[in-house]
Amino acid sequence: MRFEENFATRVSRLKASEIRELLKLLDQPGILSFAGGIPDPALFPTQAFGQAFTDALEGNAQALQYSVSEGYLPLREWIVSEMARNGVTCSVDNIMITSGSQQALDYLGKLFLSPGDTALVGWPTYLGSLAAFNAYEPAFDQLSINGNRAAEDHQSKAAAAGGQVKFAYLSADFANPTGETVDRQGREGVLQLADALDCAVIEDAAYQSLRYDGAPVPPILALEQAQKGSIEACRTIYCGSFSKTLSPGLRVGWVVAATPVIKQLVLMKQAADLHSATINQMAIHRVAEGGFDAHVAGVRDVYRRRRDAMLQALDRFMPKGVRWTKPEGGMFVWVTLPAELDGADLLARSLETEKVAFVPGRAFFADGSGGNSIRLSFSCADETMIAEGMARLGRLITAAKVGQA
Amino acid sequence: MRFEENFATRVSRLKASEIRELLKLLDQPGILSFAGGIPDPALFPTQAFGQAFTDALEGNAQALQYSVSEGYLPLREWIVSEMARNGVTCSVDNIMITSGSQQALDYLGKLFLSPGDTALVGWPTYLGSLAAFNAYEPAFDQLSINGNRAAEDHQSKAAAAGGQVKFAYLSADFANPTGETVDRQGREGVLQLADALDCAVIEDAAYQSLRYDGAPVPPILALEQAQKGSIEACRTIYCGSFSKTLSPGLRVGWVVAATPVIKQLVLMKQAADLHSATINQMAIHRVAEGGFDAHVAGVRDVYRRRRDAMLQALDRFMPKGVRWTKPEGGMFVWVTLPAELDGADLLARSLETEKVAFVPGRAFFADGSGGNSIRLSFSCADETMIAEGMARLGRLITAAKVGQA
Structure with missing residues (x-):
C-alpha cells in the first residue's frame, strides 16, 4: 500500500525537525554541546519522586486506574494557589492538566x-x-x-490567507529560543492588539519559574485579569509546565483559561488520550507540595551560575560584530552573527574543527529567515565546559568571518 | 471574548459524551452498576508496580528526563516478542509507544x-x-x-461525502461494546475489502489478551502478513494497549505498522506531546518482563467467572424477546431489547425503580440508530452483584414490555 497517497492534507506540513536530526549527530563523544534545550537531570528531585511514587501506590490501586480528563483534583488545587501567587485568581474549573505544555499547544x-x-x-x-x-x-x-503593526494590517493579511487571526502565541519570560523577556508595556501591547483583533492570547509560561535576577513581570493573564476583573472575561490562555522545574519525563503541564475554553479542551482530551497518567499527576502533586519553592530555588542557583559563566565567556571570546541576548532567566542565549554568516554552515564547520555544538537559528522562524543566528543553551554544561565551549565558538566565528572577508 | 466564534470548524463535532454525563449519575450509592467499561483495580499488579517505579528511579534520573518520541527501546523490544507470539514479525522500527490506544486512534x-x-x-x-x-x-x-457491500458501493458513498475511504476501523476480539469476535473468515473479508478500496485497516486490539475460552483467532495484521510476507507490505495498523492487562492509568499503548506510517506518527507525536511519560514506559516494561502471562492469566480467571455469572443470570432472568451476545472474552455483553423498547428510557426508569445501571446503546452508532440496545459490563462486579443486578434488570425489562404492550 502506498500510504503516502492516503494521508490527510495536513501531513505535508509535518516534517522532521532539523534540530532533532542534528541532535543525533551532536551526541557523539568529544563534542561540547550547547544544543539541547533540556534541564540538567542532576537537578531533578529524584529521591523525592521515589518517595512520591511509593506513597501514591501505597494501598491505592486508583493510582493505576483511569481518571478524569480534567486532571487530578489536588494537583489542580495546588495550581490554583500557585496561580494566585502569580497574580491570577481562578478556580479548579479554570484548569486542565495536560501531558506537558506541548500538548496544550x-x-x-x-x-x-x-x-x-x-x-x-x-x-x-x-x-x-x-x-x-x-x-x-x-x-x-x-x-x-511593540505594536508597530496595526490590527487592520494583521486582519487583511489573514483574510488574504483565507481565514482570520485566531490567536497570538508568545512566551513572555526568557523565551525559547531568545532568552528574552517581554516587559510589562510589551505584554499590555499584546493584550491591546488581541482586543483589537478579538483573538485569544496563548501565553507559554514554561520558563517562568526560572528567573535568576531582575523583578518578575506579572503574567499576561494576570495583567488582563487586573484590567477586566474575572478570568471569565479574559482572552489569555496560560500554559504552565513542571518540565523545567520538577521533571519533563513525567509529562505534566496545565492550562488556565476561561471555562468555555477549558470545557472544550476537556472534551478534546477525552477524545484524544482520555487523561494524563494518573500516578504521575499524584507524584508531581506530592513533590510540589513537599517543597516546590525550595527545590526551584536550588535549580535557579545552578542555572544562574551557568548563565553568568556563558555571558562572561561570550564577552571575552566573541569577535566584533557578534551580538547576543542577556537573559534574566531560562536556559538560552541567542546569538546574532554578522549578516554574511550562516548558523547552519557554522555548525557544519564546527563539527569538523572545533567540536562545539549549538542550534542554527533558521528553524525558529516561520518564514525561514534568521539564518545568521544561533541558539546556545547553558542548562546542561558546567562553568568549565562553558568557558571552553565559548572559547572554541569564538575561534570558530572569528575564522568564519576571516574566511568570508 | 466570545470564544465560540473563534473556534475551529471541527469543534462543532466535539460533544460531551452522553455516557460520561450519565456515569456521573451512576456513581451514586445504592446503584448496582454495569455501566463503566473499566478494569477492576483490585486486579492491578500494584505491588509489582511499586517495585518497578522504585527500581526505575534507583540512581537513574533519566527516568524523569525527556525521552524519544518513538518510545522506550526495551519496551519496544518486549513488544516485538509479544507480537511474534501473536503471529506478527516486526522490528522496533515498526513500533511507536502511545499514551494508551486512545491516542493511537x-x-x-x-x-x-x-x-x-x-x-x-x-x-x-x-x-x-x-x-x-x-x-x-x-x-x-x-x-x-461479512462483505455484503461491494467496494464500489463504499467508494461512491465516500465520493458523495467529498472524499475517499481512508480506513476501516474495527476491534476484532471481544469488541467494545458488543463483546463479539470477528472470525478468521470475517477478518480476511475485511482485508479483501481494504485491498479493493486501497485503504488502511486499523485493528484495535485492546481486549485481545482477555480471551476466556475458544481458540484464539490470529490478529488481522498476522493474517495479512501471512498473505503478503513482510509487514512493510501490510495495510493493517495494529493498536495494542496495556490498559486492560496491567494498568490503564499509566497510559501506555502501542502501534505496530509499516515504517512509513510509524515515521509519520513519530513526527506527529513529537509535535503533539513529545513522548509518552518516560518512567511509565520503564515501569510497564519491568512489570511485563517480570510476568505478563502469569498476571494476565489471573485476571482472565476472575473475569471469566464474572462473564459466566452474567450469562447464567441473563438466561435465568431475561423475558422472551430479549437477545444478548455470548462473548468469549473482554468485558461486555450486548443486549438487544424488543424493538419497541429504548435503552435510554429504560435507564431513566431504572434509576427511579430498580437502581441498576448500564449504558444505552445508541451512542455507539455513528448514525444514531440502535436505540433498542444496551451495553452491560461484567468487569467490576462480583458474582453476587451480577446475579442481583440481572434479576433487577429482568424485572425492569419485563415491566417495560408490559407498559409498552
Whole structure:
C-alpha cells in the first residue's frame, strides 16, 4: 500500500525537525554541546519522586486506574494557589492538566485553527509551537510585541490567507529560543492588539519559574485579569509546565483559561488520550507540595551560575560584530552573527574543527529567515565546559568571518 | 471574548459524551452498576508496580528526563516478542509507544482524515473511536464484516461525502461494546475489502489478551502478513494497549505498522506531546518482563467467572424477546431489547425503580440508530452483584414490555 497517497492534507506540513536530526549527530563523544534545550537531570528531585511514587501506590490501586480528563483534583488545587501567587485568581474549573505544555499547544491549535486561519507568532519563536500548530494548516504572521503593526494590517493579511487571526502565541519570560523577556508595556501591547483583533492570547509560561535576577513581570493573564476583573472575561490562555522545574519525563503541564475554553479542551482530551497518567499527576502533586519553592530555588542557583559563566565567556571570546541576548532567566542565549554568516554552515564547520555544538537559528522562524543566528543553551554544561565551549565558538566565528572577508 | 466564534470548524463535532454525563449519575450509592467499561483495580499488579517505579528511579534520573518520541527501546523490544507470539514479525522500527490506544486512534485519524474523507466503522463501534475521529471531520460509513457491500458501493458513498475511504476501523476480539469476535473468515473479508478500496485497516486490539475460552483467532495484521510476507507490505495498523492487562492509568499503548506510517506518527507525536511519560514506559516494561502471562492469566480467571455469572443470570432472568451476545472474552455483553423498547428510557426508569445501571446503546452508532440496545459490563462486579443486578434488570425489562404492550 502506498500510504503516502492516503494521508490527510495536513501531513505535508509535518516534517522532521532539523534540530532533532542534528541532535543525533551532536551526541557523539568529544563534542561540547550547547544544543539541547533540556534541564540538567542532576537537578531533578529524584529521591523525592521515589518517595512520591511509593506513597501514591501505597494501598491505592486508583493510582493505576483511569481518571478524569480534567486532571487530578489536588494537583489542580495546588495550581490554583500557585496561580494566585502569580497574580491570577481562578478556580479548579479554570484548569486542565495536560501531558506537558506541548500538548496544550497541540490542543489549542486544534481548538482554534481551521486551515488558512492565522496564528501570530514571534520571529523567532519556539520551534515546537510551529510544529504543533502546523498540523492544523494555519498561516503564520509575525507578532510584533511593540505594536508597530496595526490590527487592520494583521486582519487583511489573514483574510488574504483565507481565514482570520485566531490567536497570538508568545512566551513572555526568557523565551525559547531568545532568552528574552517581554516587559510589562510589551505584554499590555499584546493584550491591546488581541482586543483589537478579538483573538485569544496563548501565553507559554514554561520558563517562568526560572528567573535568576531582575523583578518578575506579572503574567499576561494576570495583567488582563487586573484590567477586566474575572478570568471569565479574559482572552489569555496560560500554559504552565513542571518540565523545567520538577521533571519533563513525567509529562505534566496545565492550562488556565476561561471555562468555555477549558470545557472544550476537556472534551478534546477525552477524545484524544482520555487523561494524563494518573500516578504521575499524584507524584508531581506530592513533590510540589513537599517543597516546590525550595527545590526551584536550588535549580535557579545552578542555572544562574551557568548563565553568568556563558555571558562572561561570550564577552571575552566573541569577535566584533557578534551580538547576543542577556537573559534574566531560562536556559538560552541567542546569538546574532554578522549578516554574511550562516548558523547552519557554522555548525557544519564546527563539527569538523572545533567540536562545539549549538542550534542554527533558521528553524525558529516561520518564514525561514534568521539564518545568521544561533541558539546556545547553558542548562546542561558546567562553568568549565562553558568557558571552553565559548572559547572554541569564538575561534570558530572569528575564522568564519576571516574566511568570508 | 466570545470564544465560540473563534473556534475551529471541527469543534462543532466535539460533544460531551452522553455516557460520561450519565456515569456521573451512576456513581451514586445504592446503584448496582454495569455501566463503566473499566478494569477492576483490585486486579492491578500494584505491588509489582511499586517495585518497578522504585527500581526505575534507583540512581537513574533519566527516568524523569525527556525521552524519544518513538518510545522506550526495551519496551519496544518486549513488544516485538509479544507480537511474534501473536503471529506478527516486526522490528522496533515498526513500533511507536502511545499514551494508551486512545491516542493511537487520535493520531491515526489525524494522519489519514481530511474533512469529508470516510472512515468505515462498525454499527455499533467503540464510542471513543467516533470521538477521536470526529475531530478530523470525516463521514462515517458502515463496515460490513461479512462483505455484503461491494467496494464500489463504499467508494461512491465516500465520493458523495467529498472524499475517499481512508480506513476501516474495527476491534476484532471481544469488541467494545458488543463483546463479539470477528472470525478468521470475517477478518480476511475485511482485508479483501481494504485491498479493493486501497485503504488502511486499523485493528484495535485492546481486549485481545482477555480471551476466556475458544481458540484464539490470529490478529488481522498476522493474517495479512501471512498473505503478503513482510509487514512493510501490510495495510493493517495494529493498536495494542496495556490498559486492560496491567494498568490503564499509566497510559501506555502501542502501534505496530509499516515504517512509513510509524515515521509519520513519530513526527506527529513529537509535535503533539513529545513522548509518552518516560518512567511509565520503564515501569510497564519491568512489570511485563517480570510476568505478563502469569498476571494476565489471573485476571482472565476472575473475569471469566464474572462473564459466566452474567450469562447464567441473563438466561435465568431475561423475558422472551430479549437477545444478548455470548462473548468469549473482554468485558461486555450486548443486549438487544424488543424493538419497541429504548435503552435510554429504560435507564431513566431504572434509576427511579430498580437502581441498576448500564449504558444505552445508541451512542455507539455513528448514525444514531440502535436505540433498542444496551451495553452491560461484567468487569467490576462480583458474582453476587451480577446475579442481583440481572434479576433487577429482568424485572425492569419485563415491566417495560408490559407498559409498552
